[in-house]
Amino acid sequence: xxxxxxxxxxxxxxxxxxxxxxxxxxxxxxxxxxxxxxxxxxxxxxxxxxxxxxxxxxxxxxxxxxxxxxxxxxxxxxxxxxxxxxxxxxxxxxxxxxxxxxxxxxxxxxxxxxxxxxxxxxxxxxxxxxxxxxxxxxxxxxxxxxxxxxxxxxxxxxxxxxxxxxxxxxxxxxxxxxxxxxxxxxxxxxxxxxxxxxxxxxxxxxxxxxxxxxxxxxxxxxxxxxxxxxxxxxxxxxxxxxxxxxxxxxxxxxxxxxxxxxxxxxxxxxxxxxxxxxxxxxxxxxxxxxxxxxxxxxxxxxxxxxxxxxxxxxxxxxxxxxxxxxxxxxxxxxxxxxxxxxxxxxxxxxxxxxxxxxxxxxxxxxxxxxxxxxxxxxxxxxxxxxxxxxxxxxxxxxxxxxxxxxxxxxxxxxxxxxxxxxxxxxxxxxxxxxxxxxxxxxxxxxxxxxxxxxxxxxxxxxxxxxxxxxxxxxxxxxxxxxx
Amino acid sequence: xxxxxxxxxxxxxxxxxxxxxxxxxxxxxxxxxxxxxxxxxxxxxxxxxxxxxxxxxxxxxxxxxxxxxxxxxxxxxxxxxxxxxxxxxxxxxxxxxxxxxxxxxxxxxxxxxxxxxxxxxxxxxxxxxxxxxxxxxxxxxxxxxxxxxxxxxxxxxxxxxxxxxxxxxxxxxxxxxxxxxxxxxxxxxxxxxxxxxxxxxxxxxxxxxxxxxxxxxxxxxxxxxxxxxxxxxxxxxxxxxxxxxxxxxxxxxxxxxxxxxxxxxxxxxxxxxxxxxxxxxxxxxxxxxxxxxxxxxxxxxxxxxxxxxxxxxxxxxxxxxxxxxxxxxxxxxxxxxxxxxxxxxxxxxxxxxxxxxxxxxxxxxxxxxxxxxxxxxxxxxxxxxxxxxxxxxxxxxxxxxxxxxxxxxxxxxxxxxxxxxxxxxxxxxxxxxxxx
Numbered sequence: 001x002x003x004x005x006x007x008x009x010x011x012x013x014x015x016x017x018x019x020x021x022x023x024x025x026x027x028x029x030x031x032x033x034x035x036x037x038x039x040x041x042x043x044x045x046x047x048x049x050x051x052x053x054x055x056x057x058x059x060x061x062x063x064x065x066x067x068x069x070x071x072x073x074x075x076x077x078x079x080x081x082x083x084x085x086x087x088x089x090x091x092x093x094x095x096x097x098x099x100x101x102x103x104x105x106x107x108x109x110x111x112x113x114x115x116x117x118x119x120x121x122x123x124x125x126x127x128x129x130x131x132x133x134x135x136x137x138x139x140x141x142x143x144x145x146x147x148x149x150x151x152x153x154x155x156x157x158x159x160x161x162x163x164x165x166x167x168x169x170x171x172x173x174x175x176x177x178x179x180x181x182x183x184x185x186x187x188x189x190x191x192x193x194x195x196x197x198x199x200x201x202x203x204x205x206x207x208x209x210x211x212x213x214x215x216x217x218x219x220x221x222x223x224x225x226x227x228x229x230x231x232x233x234x235x236x237x238x239x240x241x242x243x244x245x246x247x248x249x250x251x252x253x254x255x256x257x258x259x260x261x262x263x264x265x266x267x268x269x270x271x272x273x274x275x276x277x278x279x280x281x282x283x284x285x286x287x288x289x290x291x292x293x294x295x296x297x298x299x300x301x302x303x304x305x306x307x308x309x310x311x312x313x314x315x316x317x318x319x320x321x322x323x324x325x326x327x328x329x330x331x332x333x334x335x336x337x338x339x340x341x342x343x344x345x346x347x348x349x350x351x352x353x354x355x356x357x358x359x360x361x362x363x364x365x366x367x368x369x370x371x372x373x374x375x376x377x378x379x380x381x382x383x384x385x386x387x388x389x390x391x392x393x394x395x396x397x398x399x400x401x402x403x404x405x406x407x408x409x410x411x412x413x414x415x416x417x418x419x420x421x422x423x424x425x426x427x428x429x430x431x432x433x434x435x436x437x438x439x440x441x442x443x444x445x446x447x448x449x450x451x452x453x454x455x456x457x458x459x460x461x462x463x464x465x466x467x468x469x470x471x472x473x474x475x476x477x478x479x480x481x482x483x
Numbered sequence: 484x485x486x487x488x489x490x491x492x493x494x495x496x497x498x499x500x501x502x503x504x505x506x507x508x509x510x511x512x513x514x515x516x517x518x519x520x521x522x523x524x525x526x527x528x529x530x531x532x533x534x535x536x537x538x539x540x541x542x543x544x545x546x547x548x549x550x551x552x553x554x555x556x557x558x559x560x561x562x563x564x565x566x567x568x569x570x571x572x573x574x575x576x577x578x579x580x581x582x583x584x585x586x587x588x589x590x591x592x593x594x595x596x597x598x599x600x601x602x603x604x605x606x607x608x609x610x611x612x613x614x615x616x617x618x619x620x621x622x623x624x625x626x627x628x629x630x631x632x633x634x635x636x637x638x639x640x641x642x643x644x645x646x647x648x649x650x651x652x653x654x655x656x657x658x659x660x661x662x663x664x665x666x667x668x669x670x671x672x673x674x675x676x677x678x679x680x681x682x683x684x685x686x687x688x689x690x691x692x693x694x695x696x697x698x699x700x701x702x703x704x705x706x707x708x709x710x711x712x713x714x715x716x717x718x719x720x721x722x723x724x725x726x727x728x729x730x731x732x733x734x735x736x737x738x739x740x741x742x743x744x745x746x747x748x749x750x751x752x753x754x755x756x757x758x759x760x761x762x763x764x765x766x767x768x769x770x771x772x773x774x775x776x777x778x779x780x781x782x783x784x785x786x787x788x789x790x791x792x793x794x795x796x797x798x799x800x801x802x803x804x805x806x807x808x809x810x811x812x813x814x815x816x817x818x819x820x821x822x823x824x825x826x827x828x829x830x831x832x833x834x835x836x837x838x839x840x841x842x843x844x845x846x847x848x849x850x851x852x853x854x855x856x857x858x859x860x861x862x863x864x865x866x867x868x869x870x871x872x873x874x875x876x877x878x879x880x881x882x883x884x885x886x887x888x889x890x891x892x893x894x895x896x897x898x899x900x901x902x903x904x905x906x907x908x909x910x911x912x913x914x915x916x917x918x919x
Contacts, residue, residue, distance in 0.1 A: 072527070280762070380857075381834065397847035400814060410838035412857045415829035421855035427847040 002235070020299060023135070031088045037061060040189055042237040043088050047158050047193075050165060055120055060178040060188030067182045073344040074373045074405055077313045080252045087190045087223070129288040142356035152236075153198040157225055160196035167198060171229055175258040175295045175321070183254040183315075183404070184291040191225035191256065199234035199265070208463050210239035219452040222254040230265035230300075237268040237463055251276075251286045253311075259294030259302055263324065265293065269319075270462055272470055276312035282340025285312025298324030298353070305461045307470045308335040308343060317375065319348035322384075329358040334470075337370030346376035346393075346407075351417075354440065362393040362456050366402035377409040380417040387417045395425040396454055486661075487520050493544055494627060505598070507614050512626035519620035523654070531805045531837045532776050535717045535826055537745060540689045542630075542661035546574035552652070552685075554581055560650055560683045565898040567679070569648040570633050575662050577631055582780040589643060590636040594665060597838060598632035606636055610669055610699050614725040614753065621749075622723045625695040631666035632696075635676060636668075639701070642675035646896055647812035649680045653718075670704040670732075677896060681711040689744075691717040697725050700732035707735050707895050712848040713742035713906060716771065723749045731755035736766040737894065739903050740775045741910050750909040754781070754788045754816075761790040766887045766903075769802035769834075776805040782805075783816040786846075790804075792823040795887035798834035806838045809855065814845040823853035828860065830918050882912040 031042060040061050044054040069079050095220075147154050153164060160168050178188040199205055230236050253275065261267045269292075278285025288311035294302035304318040315372075320329030331347040349358040358378065366372040374393045395404035406423045428450050436446035462470050484492075494513055510655065522529045553571060556713070562567060571581035577593035585591045597603045615622045622785050631647050653660050662682075670676050684690040700706050712720060720743055726734050740746050752761045767775045781790040796804040806825040827836040840853035860882045868878035884891075884907060891907075894900040905916050 158909060284518040393568040393843070395842075397844070397849075399815070400847045402847070403843070403845045405844060406840075406842040406853070408838075408840060408853075408855070410836070410855055410857070412827070412836040412838075413834075415832055415834060416828065416859065417857050418859070419840070419855070421853070423840070423842060423853050425842055425844050425849060427849075 064185035116122040157196040187256040194225040197228040205236040226257040233264040241272040255290040261300035264299045271306040278312040290316040292318035296327035301328040303330040305332045314343040325353040332461045339368040341370040344373040348377040351380040351387040354385040360391040364395040367398040371403040373405040375407045379411040389419045391421040393423045512623040515623040567646045594632040594634040633663035637670040637674040647679035659689040661691045668698040672701040673703045675705040677707045704732040710738040712740040719745045726752040735762035740767040757787045759788045765794045767796040771798040775801040778807045780809040782810045783819045798829040799830040801833040803835040813843040817848040819849040821851040880911040
């Protein structure tokens with residue numbers, strides 16, 4: 001035990017396989033690969049969407065055609081062939097909806113059980129309502145009634161389009177416009193499904209809302225669209241977690257998440273991302289190219305927490321637009337990369353209102369041949385009196401073949417702004433390990449302790465339900481060092 | 484005709500001093516400028532800075548004759564009470580009359596003269612244009628056009644007994660003027676040098692200076708380089724300084740950026756040895772519509788090195804400050820300590836500060852950090868000073884001085900430090916000394 005060294009840890013990290021990789025064989029309703037206006041009309045038709053939404057998608061598609069994938073990120077990957085992707089896939093032939101669990105394909109349920117998130121279990125565990133998304137269509141929604149009592153709407157976005165078209169139409173694309181970026185435009189054109197959540201005025205959502213996204217059909221891109229609206233003085237905590245089966249070709253995931261926190265509302269959005277990172281030679285893995293952004297009105301608060309352990313490529317910047325006075329934005333992130341994974345992640349805090357505050361805590365851990373980049377922007381506008389920002393981004397390097405990079409942008413246009421930015425890069429200190437050894441803690445446990453301590457500020461921000469899972473993930477990603 | 488075309492078409496009329504090899508270097512550099520042109524905001528490092536208003540002026544590229552200036556006229560641009568060697572350039576021409584060289588004690592001369600001198604042939608071949616990033620368009624432009632500058636070569640084991648002051652004057656009597664000085668500084672093993680550089684226009688016409696300095700520090704060499712940037716409000720200065728360091732060398736570059744319309748310090752240091760120390764520091768105090776950019780790169784290419792960057796900026800009125808710092812640590816550069824700091828105070832609602840402190844790290848056993856702050860003068864401290872009978876303006880000035888003291892106090896030439904204090908007091912509009 002005591003002979004366990006960092007080199008051994010490295011070796012273990014390299015050889016360790018993705019634990020959650022398996023493929024569920026379910027018949028699915030998949031349209032042929034390719035993307036043109038007809039594909040978009042077909043998707044729209046299959047989902048029985050109103051005319052305005054079809055037009056909205058087509059408009060986005062036209063914008064997308066004019067755009068190019070940006071190359072500023074510190075990522076090196078082959079851009080997917082957008083014409084080789086099938087843009088719609090629903091589990092079960094033509095079956096858009098299941099009424100109860102009995103109707104759900106047993107194999108699918110089995111998949112979730114193996115992931116440790118079986119619906120039965122979830123149902124029993126009061127407190128978490130699951131809107132399970134397998135590939136693109138929601139297959140089950142639970143706790144609908146409990147939420148309905150409070151007037152909370154929590155359903156697949158395709159259902160919301162049918163039932164609450166005004167709400168969707170009013171808010172969709174207001175935070176992440178179609179023109180925002182290449183991937184967001186693509187998502188706007190072809191988004192398949194996702195979650196929709198509306199919390200009415202003054203309501204505190206009694207349970208953590210959660211969704212599980214999965215990519216399951218070979219060659220299927222997943223284009224989720226999530227829209228969370230918290231009306232005045234309401235509160236919601238939203239969880240999102242991902243695992244994906246082992247697959248050799250790269251899969252594209254271009255999601256868009258829009259959060260709208262109206263006056264006095266608070267949204268807490270937590271993510272655990274553990275998609276297939278590719279094997280130890282960097283073959284395969286998911287491309288996670290996501291646009292996440294929230295808008296804060298007066299006195300509102302949005303808090304992003306993320307634990308990023310998976311994906312071959314991560315390109316993700318959950319951001320806050322602090323439009324209203326006294327609004328607050330937070331970003332807590334742990335990104336762990338191993339083998340040949342690449343992550344370019346961070347946040348944008350746009351201070352527009354007076355007395356706005358933001359906090360950024362980002363922890364990057366890189367091992368193997370991976371590259372872990374923090375990229376962030378703190379912008380304080382001309383009218384943002386007394387804005388306050390605190391940024392801390394720390395990187396931990398395990399091994400000498402990985403890289404850790406920091407690219408912060410700071411733009412200040414108001415003299416009353418107060419801003420602090422700190423970043424450090426280091427490895428686990430030998431003196432720290434020595435200290436632990438002296439007190440009878442072996443090297444393996446010491447490394448675990450130190451890595452845990454390193455990420456603690458962020459892990460603490462996760463809701464209870466996720467904290468355990470997050471720790472599990474850290475264990476798996478850096479197996480041998482944690483726990 | 485825009486400036487780029489004007490430059491390219493006038494290139495052929497320039498006569499080449501030096502040998503064929505130099506001509507090839509210049510021709511190639513021109514080609515790079517021809518393809519790349521002046522940088523635009525689309526380039527990442529230029530995203531906050533536009534050269535358009537600068538290059539739209541009609542500059543006189545080849546001033547005709549040497550102006551007749553007396554020493555009394557230019558004395559005020561030298562550091563007060565400082566006993567130093569000096570090299571004075573007027574409109575891009577070295578003025579023997581105004582300069583005071585080291586005689587035969589040290590190898591300090593005009594670059595054009597060094598090109599003609601056989602004894603420097605090897606040194607120049609080995610160093611000239613060797614560390615300039617080849618694809619950089621502005622320094623390529625300088626390479627093609629520059630004909631004069633300082634050549635400072637300190638041989639092994641020698642230490643300059645007095646600092647060298649470099650003063651580049653532009654008369655720009657009739658029209659706007661563009662200048663492209665080129666300096667080559669080679670400090671040999673165990674040698675030492677202190678250099679002070681200043682660019683000064685004598686008239687209100689716009690002056691556009693695009694300067695390139697290459698500094699080579701051999702083993703155990705110590706170089707202290709100060710840049711005084713307080714020109715007239717119509718002047719633009721692009722300062723490209725490239726440093727190459729060998730084992731145990733210590734290079735420090737420090738700037739006082741107080742005047743001019745646009746100043747852009749584009750500094751790069753490559754650490755090609757071990758136990759090297761690189762220091763970049765700067766005090767920036769701006770008002771009006773001034774802008775200062777500090778774009779730095781420290782490349783840790785070998786293990787066991789250190790770098791320190793410390794920039795203090797104070798911005799009033801509609802001024803703008805940009806800090807774009809970069810620390811690059813190669814895979815083999817273990818045990819690197821890299822520090823980067825950018826502190827800013829905004830004094831007006833229209834002032835803008837941009838900061839981009841970046842780290843790119845490929846080695847695991849390193850200690851690298853960057854810090855960036857934006858804030859105000861502490862109101863409680865200000866009140867404390869007021870209660871002791873210090874007027875508002877002076878109290879402010881004291882606080883600002885304290886804010887940038889970590890940079891000012893590291894100046895190793897006492898006369899220069901005293902001068903810098905006075906410049907800062909003048910810029911802050913107070914008549915006081917910060918030391919008793």
